[in-house]
Amino acid sequence: MTASPVQATGLVKHYGSIPAVAGIDFTVQDGECFGFLGPNGAGKSTTIKMISCLSPVSEGTLRVAGLDVARESRRIKGLLGVVPQDDSLDPDLPVRQNLEVYARYYGLSGREARPRIDECLALFHLEEKAKAKIDDLSGGMKRRLVIARALVHEPRVLVLDEPTTGLDPQARHLVWQKLRLLKSRGVTMILTTHYMDEAAHLCDRLVIMHRGTILTEGNPHALIEEHAGGEVLELRMRPGERAAVLGELSAVPGVAIEEVEDLVYVFGAGPAAREAAARIADPMRAFLRPGNLEDVFLRLTGRGLLD
Numbered sequence: 001m002t003a004s005p006v007q008a009t010g011l012v013k014h015y016g017s018i019p020a021v022a023g024i025d026f027t028v029q030d031g032e033c034f035g036f037l038g039p040n041g042a043g044k045s046t047t048i049k050m051i052s053c054l055s056p057v058s059e060g061t062l063r064v065a066g067l068d069v070a071r072e073s074r075r076i077k078g079l080l081g082v083v084p085q086d087d088s089l090d091p092d093l094p095v096r097q098n099l100e101v102y103a104r105y106y107g108l109s110g111r112e113a114r115p116r117i118d119e120c121l122a123l124f125h126l127e128e129k130a131k132a133k134i135d136d137l138s139g140g141m142k143r144r145l146v147i148a149r150a151l152v153h154e155p156r157v158l159v160l161d162e163p164t165t166g167l168d169p170q171a172r173h174l175v176w177q178k179l180r181l182l183k184s185r186g187v188t189m190i191l192t193t194h195y196m197d198e199a200a201h202l203c204d205r206l207v208i209m210h211r212g213t214i215l216t217e218g219n220p221h222a223l224i225e226e227h228a229g230g231e232v233l234e235l236r237m238r239p240g241e242r243a244a245v246l247g248e249l250s251a252v253p254g255v256a257i258e259e260v261e262d263l264v265y266v267f268g269a270g271p272a273a274r275e276a277a278a279r280i281a282d283p284m285r286a287f288l289r290p291g292n293l294e295d296v297f298l299r300l301t302g303r304g305l306l307d
């Protein structure tokens with residue numbers, strides 16, 4: 001049996017006395033897109049840096065393809081394609097040469113590299129930009145180039161740290177499209193994101209991190225079903241009506257309520273909850289919508305995301 005692409009047990013990272021990662025366990029399977037989702041400061045990048053052998057592990061074990069990150073960083077680096085948060089392209093070299101330098105670094109000869117580079121440029125719609133200067137590329141093109149660069153040596157695992165942060169919606173969707181294509185080709189991917197929709201869109205499985213710990217793990221849709229239910233009712237209420245409406249809703253079996261400022265989230269909003277909500281004076285302030293990962297986070301932490 002081949003070892004899992006990545007396996008962590010009791011993984012800890014301290015920066016001084018602060019635990020950025022406070023003892024987490026996870027296993028990434030071959031061919032899946034595995035996500036680390038959570039707000040800023042949750043410990044996602046720190047985890048990715050340990051996997052990429054860029055930051056030493058404080059405690060616990062972390063293996064990539066069965067190899068210990070503490071002892072075999074050189075071999076591990078050859079197995080990973082890393083897409084860091086900053087684009088880190090060489091502005092003095094045109095697009096194609098940026099990939100050639102990388103290919104050489106990974107030990108590919110010119111003959112081996114040429115078709116790989118052609119393929120990677122084509123895959124990311126960058127063939128026509130092969131001779132362009134880096135500074136002339138849009139943000140979305142740079143991102144795609146960094147992903148293409150990470151694939152040049154055919155890594156076993158592609159590691160992406162916040163792959164679409166800072167991109168406009170169109171560029172973001174194009175990156176998603178390409179990552180889905182890679183997924184369909186069986187490329188194992190690990191990604192961090194603070195975008196709940198990105199995680200739901202791309203990940204087969206994910207962990208939700210908060211303050212260095214894992215709150216939950218699973219398939220995004222199963223997590224939504226489990227923690228938020230299929231439908232969530234959002235109510236915007238005036239102070240005067242709050243107590244009466246909440247009293248009525250909390251009496252409905254199977255309903256859970258979270259209050260965030262003037263917003264009330266009603267989870268498990270079946271017909272009885274909807275009926276109760278319909279008694280609110282202004283129906284314009286009651287919205288029924290599908291559950292999402294933000295709801296899961298909210299249910300697990302019991303607080304707003306913006307703290």
Ligand code: ADP
Nearest residue numbers: 015019020038039040041042043044045046047
């Ligand atoms: P995320 O990627 O989820 O936003 P990080 O892994 O970057 O979170 O950070 C987790 C915690 O570790 C934060 O509290 C952050 O301030 C701290 N941290 C990250 N990098 C360093 C560092 N190099 N030195 C000290 N503290 C750090």
